[in-house]
Amino acid sequence: MISHEGLSLDPVAAFIEPRHREFRERVRAFCREEIGVGRHEGDGEAADGSDSRGRRDPDDDAEARVRARELVRLMGAAGLFAPIAEGDVRGCLVAREVLAWWSPLADAVFALQGLSATPALVVGRDPGGWAARAVAGDAMGAFAMTEREAGSDVASMTTRAVRDGDGYVIDGAKSFISNAGVADFHVVFAATDPEAGTRGISCFVVPADTDGFAFAGAQVMSAPHPLGELRFEGCRVGADAMLGDEGAGFKTGMATLDRLRPTVAAGACG
Template sequence: MSDATFLNWPFFEAKHRELSTAVEAWASANLPVSHADADAACRGLVAALGKAGLLRPTGADAGEALDVRSLCLIREILARHDGLADFSFAMQGLGMGAVTLFGSPEQRAWLEKTRAGTAIAGFALTEPGSGSDVAHTATVADVVPGGFRLTGDKTYISNGGIADVYVIFARTGDAPGAKGLSAFVLPADTPGLEVVERIEVIAPHPLAHLRLNGVELPHSALIGRAGDGFKIAMSVLDVFRSTVGAAALGFARRALDEALTRVKRVRASGGSLADYQMVQGHIADMALQIDAAALLVYRAAWTKDTGAARVTREAAMAKLYATEAAQQVIDTALQLHGGDGVRQGFAVESLYREIRALRIYEGASDVQRVVIARSVLGA
C-alpha cells in the first residue's frame, strides 16, 4: 500500500479514514481486472462496485450535498489499482451529477439505479464542433407538443454505447451562447438515439460518437429549468474536476511505488540504482509533486465540503497541477524502468497511456489556466 500518512491531514474526518481503509481492502481483493474487453470490464466493475456499496457516494440523497472528499479518496485508490475501475466509478458520479444537484424526484429514480450499480450513466456534453467551448453547443432541443425534439451530435462520450441513461445538453430557445442551453435525462433506449461510432483511444475505455435524430423527450426529462443548462454543467464540473485531480494522484502514487521497487531491486556498479544521487533526485522530485498535488486536490474538496458555493478556482488549480504533475511523475518512473518502461505488461507503460486523457477531459489544461488567470485578475 502507498503512503497514507496524508489521511492525518486536517482535511479529513474519521469517516474518511474509515472509507479509505474499506476501499483499499476491496481494491486489493478485486483489482485489477482484464481490459481485453473494455465494455464487459466496465459493466462488471459497475455491478461489483454497486454490490460493495462503493457507488453510494456518487450521488446524494435529496437535500444533502455530495461528499467531495469521499469521491476524491475513492478515485485516488481505485486509480492506483486499476484505471478502468476509476473510470467506472467516476462516470456514475459525473453522469448523474446534474440529477444529484438539480433533478426532480422522478429523475432521481435513475440515480438510485446508478448508485446501486444496476444502471450505467453517461454525460453527453462534448460535440464535434465544441469541445471546451460549451457555450457554442449546437445540438438543438425544439419545443414540440408534449415536450422536446432533440437533433445533433455528441462525441467522445464516456460510456457511449453501454450507458443505460445519459444527461445530455442541448440548445433551447433563441438566447445566445451559454444562456440558451438546457439539460435533459435521456434513457439510452429512446428512439432516434444512434451510436454512430465507437471511438478507440490509447487507454481503452467505452467512448462513442452519438447522434440524436429527432429524439423526442417529455417535459419531465428537462433537468431544472429551460436555459439553466450551462449553470448545471458548470456546477457539475465544479464538483467533479477535483476528483479528476484525485485520479491523477492515484496514478502518480502507483508510478512512484513502481519506481521505488525498481530502483531498489536493479543492481548497478556493486549497488542498486537507488544509491545514485541522480536517481535519488528523481525520486525526491516525484514525492514532492505528489504531495503538492494532494494538498491542492484535498484543499479543493475540503473547501467544497465545508460550504463553499463554488470552488471554480480551487478545482481548476487541483485538476491542472495534479494531472500535469502526474504526467511528469509517470514519465520519470518510465525512464527509471529503462526498456521495460515501454513494454506491455508493465504497470508504468499502462499508466503512461492512462494519464494522458486526464489533461484533456473535463476542461483541458490550458482551459484551467484561463479559469485560474481570470480568477486572479478579477475578471
C-alpha cells in the same frame, strides 16, 4: 500479494474524518478482491497479463466495455458510489486515488457514475430515478456535452432541443462521450434557445432505449476507456426529462464539473 499502500493521509488529517479512512479501507478491500486478479511481484507483465502492481485492465475496447459495466454493478453493490450520492467530495477523492492505482478503468467508471448522477443531485430532481440507480450500481450513466466542433466552447454546440407539444425533440450529435454505447442513460446538453448562448442550453435525461437515439460508433483510446459518438434524430423526450429549468443546463453542467473537478487530481495521484 501486492496491496495498495497509497499516499499517506497524515498531511491532510485535519481535512478528513475517520469515516473517510474507513471508506478508504473498504475501497482497498474491494480492489484487492475484485481487481487485483494478478499475483505477480516484480517488473514487467506476468503470464496472466497483470502488471507489476498485480493489476490487469482489459487491453481490448470490446472487453473494456463489458468489464466497465461489470465494474458498475460490483462497485455499486459494494457501496463505493455512496460519496457521490452524499455529495461527499472527500469520499470521492479517497475513492479515486485508490481506484486509479488499481485500475484506470475502475477510476473512469467511478468518475462517470459521478458525472451522470450529480446533475440530478444538483437540481434536486431525479427523472426516471436514473441517478439513484447509478449510485446503486444498477445503471450505467453517460454525460453528453462535447461535440466535434464544441469542446471547451460549450456554447457553440449545435445539438438542438425543440419544444414540441408536451415534450422536446432532440437533433444533433455528441462526440468523445465516455460510456457511449454501453450506458443505460445519458445526461444530454442541447440548445433550446441557440441565440442565448450558455443561457440557452438545457439538460435532459435520455435513456438508451429512447426512439431517435443511437450509438454512432466507438472512439478507441490507447487506454481501456469506453468512448464514442452519439446521434439524436427526432429523439423525443417528455418535458419531465428536463433536469432543472429550461436554459439552466449550462449552469447545471458546470456545477457538476465543479463538484467533481478536484477528484480528477485524486485519480491522477493514484
